Each structure stands twice: as C-alpha cells, then as structure tokens.
Amino acid sequence: MFVFTNPIKTSGSKILFLCTAMCAAVPAFAQYVEHKGNDVTSPLHLLKPAYVTPYGETKMADVKVSLDRVYNYLDKTTPFELIDKVSGKVVSDLKKADSSSIFKPGDYRLTSYEWGVTYTGMLEAAIATGDQNLKIIRLNG
Numbered sequence: 001m002f003v004f005t006n007p008i009k010t011s012g013s014k015i016l017f018l019c020t021a022m023c024a025a026v027p028a029f030a031q032y033v034e035h036k037g038n039d040v041t042s043p044l045h046l047l048k049p050a051y052v053t054p055y056g057e058t059k060m061a062d063v064k065v066s067l068d069r070v071y072n073y074l075d076k077t078t079p080f081e082l083i084d085k086v087s088g089k090v091v092s093d094l095k096k097a098d099s100s101s102i103f104k105p106g107d108y109r110l111t112s113y114e115w116g117v118t119y120t121g122m123l124e125a126a127i128a129t130g131d132q133n134l135k136i137i138r139l140n141g
Contacts, residue, residue: 067125071134074118078106 082091085102108115126134 064129064131067129067131067134071122074108074122078108078110078115079104080110 081104082094082097082101083089083104084091085100090104091097091101103110108118122134126132
C-alpha cells in the first residue's frame with residue numbers, strides 16, 4: 001500500500017494539455033502499413049520492391065553505358081584549361097599563368113566541392129571497372 005505524503009497538485013490546464021498530447025500521439029501509431037513479406041519472413045533480396053519505376057537486373061553493359069554517358073557529359077561541359085579572363089585566350093604554358101588566369105567556366109567549377117565529389121566518383125568508377133577512360137582529367141592533355 002502506497003501512502004502519498006506529498007500530494008501532487010495539478011491545474012486543469014495541465015491535465016487538458018496532457019490529454020490533448022496523448023490524443024495527438026495516438027494517430028502516429030496508426031501510420032504503419034503492413035506488408036505480406038518482410039526481412040524476418042523472407043530475405044530482403046527476394047522481396048519485390050514497390051518501386052514505381054520498373055528496375056531490372058543490373059547488367060555490366062548497362063552500367064558501362066551510363067558511366068560513358070556521364071563521362072561524355074562531364075568531359076564536354078567541364079573544360080580543364082586555364083584562360084586569360086580578359087582576352088579569353090587559352091593559357092597553354094602554365095609558366096605564363098598569372099593573376100588574370102582563371103579556370104575556363106563550365107557546368108561545374110573545378111574548384112568547387114561538387115566537382116571534388118564528382119571527380120572522386122569518376123576515379124572510383126575507373127578503379128572499380130578497370131576502365132581508365134573514366135578518369136576525367138587526363139594529365140597528358
């Protein structure tokens with residue numbers, strides 16, 4: 001038997017707030033949607049995903065086509081060369097680069113974070129596939 005020596009005094013507004021919060025939380029539990037299979041009843045790789053886009057089996061040839069498309073886009077739209085920002089002429093001799101030399105503008109800025117992520121991804125793709133053509137920047141020109 002419990003004996004309360006210090007009774008808790010609550011106001012009506014606190015009780016109303018608590019009841020409102022509990023009623024608002026109940027629908028959150030009703031949002032779970034049950035599926036016929038799950039990772040307990042079936043291995044995940046055997047479950048058919050509910051994608052709207054019909055994905056199929058990944059084939060190396062399809063990956064190669066996608067990587068080549070990405071490479072060709074990057075190679076065409078992100079030039080790796082210095083230009084004189086006043087005249088627009090290409091600075092081919094790096095010893096002649098000065099304060100008016102800038103990277104030629106493209107879809108990506110070669111000094112941006114996004115380019116670093118993209119470049120790293122393409123280098124990793126070259127390593128994973130063994131396709132050295134995926135290296136975006138060729139040091140030999």
